[in-house]
Amino acid sequence: xxxxxxxxxxxxxxxxxxxxxxxxxxxxxxxxxxxxxxxxxxxxxxxxxxxxxxxxxxxxxxxxxxxxxxxxxxxxxxxxxxxxxxxxxxxxxxxxxxxxxxxxxxxxxxxxxxxxxxxxxxxxxxxxxxxxxxxxxxxxxxxxxxxxxxxxxxxxxxxxxxxxxxxxxxxxxxxxxxxxxxxxxxxxxxxxxxxxxxxxxxxxxxxxxxxxxxxxxxxxxxxxxxxxxxxxxxxxxxxxxxxxxxxxxxxxxxxxxxxxxxxxxxxxxxxxxxxxxxxxxxxxxxxxxxxxxxxxxxxxxxxxxxxxxxxxxxxxxxxxxxxxxxxxxxxxxxxxxxxxxxxxxxxxxxxxxx
Amino acid sequence: xxxxxxxxxxxxxxxxxxxxxxxxxxxxxxxxxxxxxxxxxxxxxxxxxxxxxxxxxxxxxxxxxxxxxxxxxxxxxxxxxxxxxxxxxxxxxxxxxxxxxxxxxxxxxxxxxxxxxxxxxxxxxxxxxxxxxxxxxxxxxxxxxxxxxxxxxxxxxxxxxxxxxxxxxxxxxxxxxxxxxxxxxxxxxxxxxxxxxxxxxxxxxxxxxxxxxxxxxxxxxxxxxxxxxxxxxxxxxxxxxxxxxxxxxxxxxxxxxxxxxxxxxxxxxxxxxxxxxxxxxxxxxxxxxxxxxxxxxxxxxxxxxxxxxxxxxxxxxxxxxxxxxxxxxxxxxxxxxxxxxxxxxxxxxxxxxx
Numbered sequence: 125x126x127x128x129x130x131x132x133x134x135x136x137x138x139x140x141x142x143x144x145x146x147x148x149x150x151x152x153x154x155x156x157x158x159x160x161x162x163x164x165x166x167x168x169x170x171x172x173x174x175x176x177x178x179x180x181x182x183x184x185x186x187x188x189x190x191x192x193x194x195x196x197x198x199x200x201x202x203x204x205x206x207x208x209x210x211x212x213x214x215x216x217x218x219x220x221x222x223x224x225x226x227x228x229x230x231x232x233x234x235x236x237x238x239x240x241x242x243x244x245x246x247x248x249x250x251x252x253x254x255x256x257x258x259x260x261x262x263x264x265x266x267x268x269x270x271x272x273x274x275x276x277x278x279x280x281x282x283x284x285x286x287x288x289x290x291x292x293x294x295x296x297x298x299x300x301x302x303x304x305x306x307x308x309x310x311x312x313x314x315x316x317x318x319x320x321x322x323x324x325x326x327x328x329x330x331x332x333x334x335x336x337x338x339x340x341x342x343x344x345x346x347x348x349x350x351x352x353x354x355x356x357x358x359x360x361x362x363x364x365x366x367x368x369x370x371x372x373x374x375x376x377x378x379x380x381x382x383x384x385x386x387x388x389x390x391x392x393x394x395x396x397x398x399x400x401x402x403x404x405x406x407x408x409x410x411x412x413x414x415x416x417x418x419x420x421x422x423x424x425x426x427x428x429x430x431x432x433x434x435x436x437x438x439x440x441x442x443x444x445x446x447x448x449x450x451x452x453x454x455x456x457x458x459x460x461x462x463x464x465x466x467x468x469x470x471x472x473x474x475x476x477x478x
Numbered sequence: 479x480x481x482x483x484x485x486x487x488x489x490x491x492x493x494x495x496x497x498x499x500x501x502x503x504x505x506x507x508x509x510x511x512x513x514x515x516x517x518x519x520x521x522x523x524x525x526x527x528x529x530x531x532x533x534x535x536x537x538x539x540x541x542x543x544x545x546x547x548x549x550x551x552x553x554x555x556x557x558x559x560x561x562x563x564x565x566x567x568x569x570x571x572x573x574x575x576x577x578x579x580x581x582x583x584x585x586x587x588x589x590x591x592x593x594x595x596x597x598x599x600x601x602x603x604x605x606x607x608x609x610x611x612x613x614x615x616x617x618x619x620x621x622x623x624x625x626x627x628x629x630x631x632x633x634x635x636x637x638x639x640x641x642x643x644x645x646x647x648x649x650x651x652x653x654x655x656x657x658x659x660x661x662x663x664x665x666x667x668x669x670x671x672x673x674x675x676x677x678x679x680x681x682x683x684x685x686x687x688x689x690x691x692x693x694x695x696x697x698x699x700x701x702x703x704x705x706x707x708x709x710x711x712x713x714x715x716x717x718x719x720x721x722x723x724x725x726x727x728x729x730x731x732x733x734x735x736x737x738x739x740x741x742x743x744x745x746x747x748x749x750x751x752x753x754x755x756x757x758x759x760x761x762x763x764x765x766x767x768x769x770x771x772x773x774x775x776x777x778x779x780x781x782x783x784x785x786x787x788x789x790x791x792x793x794x795x796x797x798x799x800x801x802x803x804x805x806x807x808x809x810x811x812x813x814x815x816x817x818x819x820x821x822x823x824x825x826x827x828x829x830x831x832x
Binding site for chain 1: 576
């Protein structure tokens with residue numbers, strides 16, 4: 125059987141569905157943002173890992189190595205925050221082909237270090253080896269959370285309010301923009317180089333003015349530690365949470381499936397930045413499609429009890445987009461004109477796209 | 479600067495030398511077989527990670543996927559045992575190109591699962607993604623050890639006895655054999671296929687009779703949990719320990735550098751299987767060179783106090799090969815004819831070999 129017939133999620137399910145934890149200390153295995161290992165002193169340990177491969181997850185023709193290092197760390201930190209936890213340590217493994225210089229790897233590592241320092245995380249180990257082909261980055265993050273306080277995907281309850289942090293779809297628009305400008309840039313740069321009398325070769329750079337936010341969201345995402353702190357300060361404990369890496373639709377379906385419930389979200393409530401909306405229009409896309417299916421937002425999706433409505437309402441950078449329903453009502457999007465659609469987990473099925 | 483100018487160890491040192499742990503819970507960061515994170519209930523947490531890349535660490539033309547999965551786990555378990563710890567959980571990340579079928583990945587995962595089950599380790603997470611090129615495997619293992627009882631590389635003391643488990647050089651000879659037979663096998667197999675009247679196509683298989691041990695050591699190494707248990711039962715606590723993945727020379731130099739000492743080992747004491755010796759002769763190599771510089775033995779190298787000499791002497795599958803000296807005496811090999819040589823960390827510098 126070909127792997128694309130199963131897809132990424134199908135393959136993971138196929139490989140892991142028969143795994144049964146045997147260690148007494150394994151509280152949560154495969155199936156959430158992090159695994160949970162029981163600790164003591166009132167703390168549990170969180171473990172998450174992500175692999176980033178050149179050509180699949182990043183294109184070095186437009187991603188600076190320092191940004192790539194920074195982002196590689198952030199995608200892991202985001203998973204720890206999505207459990208309500210605090211990241212503490214990290215291992216960093218690199219597969220490096222000989223086209224990279226020591227200075228290149230320094231740039232990459234500078235980004236990794238900067239991200240770790242800004243979140244107080246120690247680099248404690250890793251593996252560095254040669255690669256015959258592209259750059260490979262594999263990071264594992266270790267964090268902790270108060271005992272039995274990890275926020276799972278499976279805790280959402282009927283009538284809970286669905287919230288998201290920040291805004292959605294911008295990272296995807298940033299990616300589209302970079303991919304489009306890549307060709308233009310290469311062409312213009314070549315011309316500028318061929319004309320030594322060109323008074324300003326920098327003029328050949330594509331003009332990203334007014335799109336800085338989209339580029340930043342794609343190239344330098346920030347894991348939402350601040351949201352976790354804000355919720356804690358407000359005395360709000362989410363019933364379920366995960367980070368949005370594959371698009372809102374896909375993540376909401378995960379929460380509904382794992383919690384055994386349905387949901388209704390409202391198009392008009394989905395937070396979308398105006399730069400995202402403008403870029404979506406340029407690409408002939410609906411901004412809401414970007415928000416639902418565009419990936420790499422690294423925002424937090426979570427549910428809170430209805431009783432916490434007022435507490436959440438005043439919190440900066442958090443938007444209530446709908447509510448949890450009984451399972452039989454399905455997972456539904458209510459559009460601005462009152463129509464209802466089923467949410468689809470389109471997401472980033474890179475394995476099926478090959 | 480080109481990476482091969484620094485080499486693998488040089489690059490790791492360059493990238494990590496300025497890293498200073500800031501988390502109170504980080505007991506040991508980069509620089510040993512595992513990182514150590516302080517736990518409680520009298521336990522510390524161990525973390526180790528390894529990345530295996532197709533074409534660098536394995537060649538699928540002669541490594542069956544199930545064996546590869548098994549070995550990928552063992553190399554991680556070996557690092558946990560080398561701290562005197564017990565492995566508990568594991569994350570498994572795979573980068574898979576489309577030339578693999580679901581059945582292929584099942585084979586790989588069967589090997590991973592078998593290895594985990596035989597050592598009582600839970601698979602608790604990972605990442606599965608598409609790869610544009612070869613197969614990528616990144617595994618992180620989490621273990622524990624009694625508080626402050628992790629055995630570091632830095633604890634060897636003058637007059638300690640140097641011991642190794644098992645025998646050395648066989649995995650390297652297995653690799654050489656497989657690489658040589660690969661061409662022969664492909665040729666013979668082609669002939670057998672072109673001749674449908676061949677009564678026994680299996681006869682085209684290369685004859686590995688008498689070399690099974692070498693192949694097993696290369697394809698299906700076993701992490702030495704038994705040695706850790708044997709030492710514990712005998713009441714022996716090593717002063718330093720690491721696993722032998724890059725060759726005895728390289729690892730002994732690590733221990734000496736990190737412990738601030740020298741060593742003397744004796745050629746005649748280095749345990750070498752007779753199959754290794756025969757194969758080395760075929761390849762015009764000194765068996766001792768295989769043991770010193772061949773990689774992937776996954777045996778344990780450790781030091782014990784001189785007072786434990788008698789306790790260790792009777793232990794099965796453990797050989798005393800020399801002793802620790804003061805730093806100024808250097809790291810020396812005494813050959814059978816009484817000559818002395820400096821040990822060299824030739825090891826597996828894959829980054830310099832490209």
